[in-house]
Amino acid sequence: xxxxxxxxxxxxxxxxxxxxxxxxxxxxxxxxxxxxxxxxxxxxxxxxxxxxxxxxxxxxxxxxxxxxxxxxxxxxxxxxxxxxxxxxxxxxxxxxxxxxxxxxxxxxxxxxxxxxxxxxxxxxxxxxxxxxxxxxxxxxxxxxxxxxxxxxxxxxxxxxxxxxxxxxxxxxxxxxxxxxxxxxxxxxxxxxxxxxxxxxxxxxxxxxxxxxxxxxxxxxxxxxxxxxxxxxxxxxxxxxxxxxxxxxxxxxxxxxxxxxxxxxxxxxxxxxxxxxxxxxxxxxxxxxxxxxxxxxxxxxxxxxxxxxxxxxxxxxxxxxxxxxxxxxxxxxxxxxxxxxxxxxxxxxxxxxxxxxxxxxxxxxxxxxxxxxxxxxxxxxxxxxxxxxxxxxxxxxxxxxxxxxxxxxxxxxxxxxxxxxxxxxxxxxxxxxxxxxxxxxxxxxxxxxxxxxxxxxxxxxxxxxxxxxxxxxxxxxxxxxxxxxxxxxxxxxxxxxxxxxxxxxxxxxxxxxxxxxxxxxxxxxxxxxxxxxxxxxxxxxxxxxxxxxxxxxxxxxxxxxxxxxxxxxxxxxxxxxxxxxxxxxxxxxxxxxxxxxxxxxxxxxxxxxxxxxxxxxxx
Amino acid sequence: xxxxxxxxxxxxxxxxxxxxxxxxxxxxxxxxxxxxxxxxxxxxxxxxxxxxxxxxxxxxxxxxxxxxxxxxxxxxxxxxxxxxxxxxxxxxxxxxxxxxxxxxxxxxxxxxxxxxxxxxxxxxxxxx
Ligand SMILES: Nc1ncnc2c1ncn2[C@@H]1O[C@H](COP(=O)(O)OP(=O)(O)OP(=O)(O)O)[C@@H](O)[C@H]1O
Ligand SMILES: [Mg+2]
Numbered sequence: 001x002x003x004x005x006x007x008x009x010x011x012x013x014x015x016x017x018x019x020x021x022x023x024x025x026x027x028x029x030x031x032x033x034x035x036x037x038x039x040x041x042x043x044x045x046x047x048x049x050x051x052x053x054x055x056x057x058x059x060x061x062x063x064x065x066x067x068x069x070x071x072x073x074x075x076x077x078x079x080x081x082x083x084x085x086x087x088x089x090x091x092x093x094x095x096x097x098x099x100x101x102x103x104x105x106x107x108x109x110x111x112x113x114x115x116x117x118x119x120x121x122x123x124x125x126x127x128x129x130x131x132x133x134x135x136x137x138x139x140x141x142x143x144x145x146x147x148x149x150x151x152x153x154x155x156x157x158x159x160x161x162x163x164x165x166x167x168x169x170x171x172x173x174x175x176x177x178x179x180x181x182x183x184x185x186x187x188x189x190x191x192x193x194x195x196x197x198x199x200x201x202x203x204x205x206x207x208x209x210x211x212x213x214x215x216x217x218x219x220x221x222x223x224x225x226x227x228x229x230x231x232x233x234x235x236x237x238x239x240x241x242x243x244x245x246x247x248x249x250x251x252x253x254x255x256x257x258x259x260x261x262x263x264x265x266x267x268x269x270x271x272x273x274x275x276x277x278x279x280x281x282x283x284x285x286x287x288x289x290x291x292x293x294x295x296x297x298x299x300x301x302x303x304x305x306x307x308x309x310x311x312x313x314x315x316x317x318x319x320x321x322x323x324x325x326x327x328x329x330x331x332x333x334x335x336x337x338x339x340x341x342x343x344x345x346x347x348x349x350x351x352x353x354x355x356x357x358x359x360x361x362x363x364x365x366x367x368x369x370x371x372x373x374x375x376x377x378x379x380x381x382x383x384x385x386x387x388x389x390x391x392x393x394x395x396x397x398x399x400x401x402x403x404x405x406x407x408x409x410x411x412x413x414x415x416x417x418x419x420x421x422x423x424x425x426x427x428x429x430x431x432x433x434x435x436x437x438x439x440x441x442x443x444x445x446x447x448x449x450x451x452x453x454x455x456x457x458x459x460x461x462x463x464x465x466x467x468x469x470x471x472x473x474x475x476x477x478x479x480x481x482x483x484x485x486x487x488x489x490x491x492x493x494x495x496x497x498x499x500x501x502x503x504x505x506x507x508x509x510x511x512x513x514x515x516x517x518x519x520x521x522x523x524x525x526x527x528x529x530x531x532x533x534x535x536x537x538x539x540x541x542x543x544x545x546x547x548x549x550x551x552x553x554x555x556x557x558x559x560x561x562x563x564x565x566x567x568x569x570x571x572x573x574x575x576x577x578x579x580x581x582x583x584x585x586x587x588x589x590x591x592x593x594x595x596x597x598x599x600x601x602x603x604x605x606x607x608x609x610x611x612x613x614x615x616x617x618x
Numbered sequence: 619x620x621x622x623x624x625x626x627x628x629x630x631x632x633x634x635x636x637x638x639x640x641x642x643x644x645x646x647x648x649x650x651x652x653x654x655x656x657x658x659x660x661x662x663x664x665x666x667x668x669x670x671x672x673x674x675x676x677x678x679x680x681x682x683x684x685x686x687x688x689x690x691x692x693x694x695x696x697x698x699x700x701x702x703x704x705x706x707x708x709x710x711x712x713x714x715x716x717x718x719x720x721x722x723x724x725x726x727x728x729x730x731x732x733x734x735x736x737x738x739x740x741x742x743x744x745x746x
Contacts, residue, residue, distance in 0.1 A: 407629050410728065411629065411727075414634075414635025414727075418635050421639065441727055
């Protein structure tokens with residue numbers, strides 16, 4: 001039942017009680033009024049009548065005495081006579097009245113007694129008046145009248161006394177009734193008040209107790225015991241509140257459970273997740289993001305999204321994201337706490353609120369460091385492949401070019417010699433010109449010959465040699481050929497017994513290239529160090545390293561990538577072709593070896609040729 | 619006595635200068651054939667002391683010609699010096715010559731002194 005109905009019922013109940021009690025009081029009041037009326041109607045007129053009776057009777061007697069004593073005065077006698085008659089009439093009237101109101105037998109008895117005494121009194125007064133003229137002893141008559149008077153007065157007084165007693169009795173009864181009524185109404189009022197208070201307390205309890213229990217349950221749920229339900233069950237509003245609360249707790253439990261579930265998903269995501277608000281301030285960061293960025297979530301929250309990106313990396317702005325909507329698989333980089341740039345594949349989307357309005361941006365990024373490394377390696381491999389393909393193509397091209405170039409060169413050569421024959425050696429200028437043409441022919445021929453080395457990899461005639469033999473052979477070529485000038489040469493050979501199976505000519509050509517480069521880099525001053533040492537090759541293969549070190553210019557970092565490319569040279573003015581290192585590398589690799597270069601700008605360069613030891617594969 | 623040389627090369631200008639330069643020394647008598655397909659024919663007619671043969675020619679390769687020359691009695695014993703624009707580095711340095719399988723290889727461009735030296739050398743082996 002609804003609380004309003006309950007309250008209405010309680011009020012109705014109290015109203016009925018009050019009504020019933022009022023009826024009882026009214027009835028009692030009516031009874032008292034009736035008693036009072038009886039008292040007023042009976043006792044009071046009786047007393048009045050008795051008083052009149054007494055007064056008129058006594059006045060009659062007195063007037064009779066006046067009559068008797070007014071001897072000879074006719075006027076007085078007449079007046080007295082009239083007064084007696086008047087008083088007698090009054091007496092009769094009031095005895096009539098009294099008879100009219102008399103009810104109780106006592107009253108009739110009283111009336112009889114009074115009438116009897118009155119009649120005696122009247123009779124004696126008439127008798128007295130009649131005898132008055134006959135000269136009777138007045139004193140005697142007088143005496144007798146006094147006696148009659150006293151007797152009557154006694155009777156009437158007794159009647160009055162009785163009436164007074166009756167009135168007293170009735171008054172007492174009335175008072176008692178009134179007292180009782182007062183007590184009754186007090187008691188009933190008190191009972192009613194108690195009833196009202198009791199009911200109030202009861203009703204308050206009925207409301208407050210379940211509310212209190214509900215409040216306790218709410219507190220428990222609020223403290224996180226989401227499976228708690230309230231046991232308050234009633235069909236009033238409190239019951240409805242309790243039922244609603246239980247439903248809400250149910251919902252809360254479910255949404256909270258699903259929130260925990262979603263939280264766990266986010267936490268265990270392999271990819272980084274960062275959510276921002278509309279201003280681009282970071283709000284949420286998952287465990288992967290903490291790991292990749294090397295920072296705790298607390299350090300990241302409220303920082304701008306842009307602070308995550310590495311310097312120079314593409315950093316999509318939140319405002320752009322909000323207008324664009326989505327960014328997918330953007331290759332960019334986050335910056336880790338140690339300053340490292342972490343390459344990531346970045347995707348972001350606008351996150352709507354419950355009303356579908358943009359509330360922020362959710363960014364997911366996968367750490368692609370490994371992938372990038374792999375891609376890098378792949379790219380290098382591809383580059384290498386491309387380079388070797390390039391070289392192969394270049395080689396085929398070179399073969400064609402060589403044929404086309406060498407024939408004209410041969411013609412020029414022949415032509416110059418023919419001219420020399422014709423014009424002879426007299427003309428100095430002509431001789432010098434022809435000398436220059438011949439040198440140019442030689443240079444062009446050298447270039448084409450170098451090119452040809454790609455075209456037809458020569459069949460290697462391998463023989464087993466000691467590396468130091470190769471080095472010494474090359475050094476002697478240098479000594480006899482181009483002057484070593486003031487460069488000092490040092491050789492350091494590793495333990496004896498290392499042997500390599502190589503094409504001596506080719507390897508010496510490589511060493512010659514390397515040493516020439518070293519000499520070029522040093523100019524007039526410096527030290528050329530050629531050393532051999534055991535080394536290892538990729539694939540656990542044992543090898544011998546021949547290192548050519550110089551104290552020359554070193555190589556600028558921006559040149560390092562291009563050194564092994566054909567035709568890369570910084571010596572155009574000194575007639576460098578830029579083929580030395582690329583040919584050397586090709587030869588090294590065709591022997592199953594490697595050619596690597598280390599350089600420090602301004603300090604020098606070490607180029608190391610590693611050849612497989614004899615007996616190994618390749 | 620002058621050395622008779624047959625130059626077989628499709629490069630007419632080259633043959634012109636070879637002829638002039640060789641003959642200028644007074645020691646050589648040079649005949650030229652610029653059509654490789656007719657080279658064998660010419661050789662059999664001329665019976666030179668030495669044949670200078672370009673390896674890369676349209677129509678027929680120098681090596682092929684050498685084989686054909688071997689097949690004829692008249693030319694069987696005539697030494698052949700190969701001229702080539704594509705001699706390998708390790709086979710013939712510029713201006714130098716190299717022997718492969720009994721034949722001498724000369725790389726183009728070649729200096730006339732070197733050519734004469736090679737020709738002299740080739741003809742000196744000639745059974746006479
Ligand atoms: N030891 C070195 N010290 C400094 N720079 C070097 C050294 N070796 C090579 N280089 C640089 O590498 C470039 C390429 O060298 P490479 O031998 O391939 O060609 P090159 O020496 O220029 O010409 P060439 O074909 O005549 O050898 C050089 O021009 C030079 O700038
Ligand atoms: Mg070089």
